Amino acid sequence: MDVSLLEDIVEKLRTDKPLEAKYRNHELAGKFKGVWECHIQPDWLLLYYKDKNILVLTLVDT
Structure with missing residues (x-):
């Protein structure tokens, strides 16, 4: 599990940037x-x- 993926998404959500499809x-x-x-x-x-x-x-779940 690459935690940097979660960190990138949280940063985008925090700054109101759209997530990729x-x-x-x-x-x-x-x-x-x-x-x-x-x-x-x-x-x-x-x-x-x-x-x-x-x-x-x-929730963060696999």
Whole structure:
């Protein structure tokens, strides 16, 4: 697992830069509306949301 991939994505999210399409960044639905999911790698997920100017990482899982 290359932690620098996670660091790069977090930096882009923190600075409001768009993620490349390969990360399949999308908002979840239902009770998770407002939470976003991106695929750092096909089997490595990041769930997050933004609350005002705060980036909250809720799950990093493989």
